[in-house]
Amino acid sequence: MTTRWMQRVSRGTGWCAVALIAAGGVAWAQSAVEEAEVASIVKAVAAEADATVKAFNAGDAPDLAAMFIPDGELVDENGTVTESRADIEALFRRFFERFPGATIEMERA
Secondary structure (H helix, E strand, O other), rough: OHHHHHHHHHHHHHHHHHHHHHHHHHHHHHHHHHHHHHHHHHHHHHHHHHHHHHHHOOOOOOHHHHHHOOEEEEOOOOOOOEOOOOOOOHHHHHHHHOOOOOOOOOOOO
């Protein structure tokens, strides 16, 4: 025998279940979108890494500098800061004059 209270609770529970299922669907859809965004970002970063290696290995200071915003900074391993795209290009030019044929590789995790 079902009382009115039990009917109300079961109807409320049903709506809660529907709400939870709907929320789970939204979370799943959001998760799928986030995964697609992450995959897109990973692909873009890999393309930039490949372009960096290609430009460096070609000794192409202008292409390397073009990867920086106009007022960008490059900080070397000693903490020396080179500011502006023009100064970064000049830095790479000096490097390639001093170390002709220098190459780099980038590993991907």
